[in-house]
Amino acid sequence: MSLHQREIGGQAKVKPHAEHPxxxxxxxxxxxxxxxxxxxxxxxxxxxxxxxxxxxxxxxxxxxxxxxxxxxxxxxxxxxxxxxxxxxxxxxxxxxxxxxxxxxxxxxxxxxxxxxxxxxxxxxxxxxxxxxxxxxxxxxxxxxxxxxxxxxxxxxxxxxxxxxxxxxxxxxxxxxxxYSTAQSAFTAYEDGLPQYKLSQVLEYVQTYLDQDIKLVDLAELTGTSQYYFCRLFKQSMGVPPYQFVLQQRIERAKQLLQQKELAIADVALLCGFKNQSHLTTLFRKYTGVTPRVFRNL
Missing domain, CATH: 2.60.120.810 (Jelly Rolls)
Incomplete structure (x- = not known):
């Protein structure tokens, strides 16, 4: 039994769903x-x-x-x-x-x-x-x-x-x-993203906060590789991209929770969380209270 797929031809899928039995x-x-x-x-x-x-x-x-x-x-x-x-x-x-x-x-x-x-x-x-x-x-x-x-x-x-x-x-x-046979030279950038590129990224995040934001899409906005984007973004904002996006989702959730007519499950989806449980877990981690408690404060 082989543990890897034998190469029979054709392109490898972008996202493998299974590699082993x-x-x-x-x-x-x-x-x-x-x-x-x-x-x-x-x-x-x-x-x-x-x-x-x-x-x-x-x-x-x-x-x-x-x-x-x-x-x-x-x-x-x-x-x-x-x-x-x-x-x-x-x-x-x-x-x-x-x-x-x-x-x-x-x-x-x-x-x-x-x-x-x-x-x-x-x-x-x-x-x-x-x-x-x-x-x-x-x-x-x-x-x-x-x-x-x-x-x-x-x-x-x-x-x-x-x-x-x-x-x-x-x-x-x-x-x-x-572990590569090639000589890979990686430039060290220390000044972060140019302000206009950073502004594009921040605007994109706010616009698509309710969606599943991809790293490759953020990197393409700045014209850099994913590796350099992560490094430059952290230099500019002090946190990695994934953490910044989570923080922005929590902040939007705080705003929407003030609208009492919105169900907490709907707030979760509007902020890009998978469901109410996902929102509750991260909201409590970042704020120390659940969304329900926060709404009633």
């Missing part, structure tokens, strides 16, 4: 609004995976207990011990094979090649920058990002689309900086 999946971002990335918490039985060509960039984080695996290189299988926290990287188009004899638990994250190219479009041609194969790598940043995304999923994705896409962007840049 359902019986292995404990948690998945397949229903989350994260374009270009997919996170899965997996528990595997013993498996022998034949030569498979990865159709996306693929990362796994070893969880819980050490496991011995056999990896194929130069036509031969070699044993390797994977420790908790170890990261394995399988690049797009890489042919690989692996097998193990004990149950194994991992976090798996796939990145669409198009997402990587979009995330870093200005400093490097991501279509030509090939990632390298790694097995059993210690990488604290990859570990932190995958665990943070897992926590976000477990709590119902309260931070929204922008959070997941920003984390995926940070991961894409890290992979190109550290």
């Amino acid at each position: 359902a019986e292995f999946v404990l948690l998945s971002s397949g229903t989350a609004a994260w374009d270009g990335i997919l996170l899965e918490h997996l528990r595997f039985p013993p498996l022998d995976i034949s030569d498979v060509c990865a159709v996306r960039h693929h990362l796994t984080l070893q969880l819980k207990t050490p496991r011995k695996v056999e990896l194929k290189a130069n036509g031969k299988f070699n044993s390797q011990q994977l420790l908790p926290g170890n990261v394995c990287i399988t690049p797009f188009h890489h042919l690989h094979a692996i097998r193990w004899k004990d149950e194994m638990e991992v976090l798996s994250l796939t990145l669409e090649p198009e997402f990587v190219a979009q995330a870093v479009q200005e400093p490097v041609n991501a279509d030509r920058a090939e990632l390298m194969m790694y097995r059993g790598q210690k990488d604290p940043l990859i570990r932190e990002i995958l665990l943070a995304l897992k926590t976000e999923l477990e709590t119902g994705c309260p931070s929204g689309r922008l959070y997941g896409e920003a984390m995926g962007t940070a991961l894409a840049v890290h992979l190109l900086k550290r």
Whole structure:
């Protein structure tokens, strides 16, 4: 049984909904609004995976207990011990094979090649920058990002689309900086966004606050990559884009809650929250009270 789709032809989808058979999946971002990335918490039985060509960039984080695996290189299988926290990287188009004899638990994250190219479009041609194969790598940043995304999923994705896409962007840049065959030079900008571009972004956010704002759309307004947009926006506003959007949604909710004729469920939708429960969770986090209590103050 192969764990990755074999490449039969055609374009990879922008948003993968499943990467592994359902019986292995404990948690998945397949229903989350994260374009270009997919996170899965997996528990595997013993498996022998034949030569498979990865159709996306693929990362796994070893969880819980050490496991011995056999990896194929130069036509031969070699044993390797994977420790908790170890990261394995399988690049797009890489042919690989692996097998193990004990149950194994991992976090798996796939990145669409198009997402990587979009995330870093200005400093490097991501279509030509090939990632390298790694097995059993210690990488604290990859570990932190995958665990943070897992926590976000477990709590119902309260931070929204922008959070997941920003984390995926940070991961894409890290992979190109550290694990790419190309020399990736990333310019350090320190002055934030020009005022007129920042004003365009702030106006866009206010106009579409009730909708599912995408990171790529905000970046396109400024003519930068998603990576640089996130850096420049935080320099200008002091918070990352996802946090700013959440703050603006809370502020709009405060205004609308003053209109007693509006149901709280309607206020939630008008402010871009998924439902009343989503609004209540974040409103209480930011203000210390529920929307109902706030309305009655």
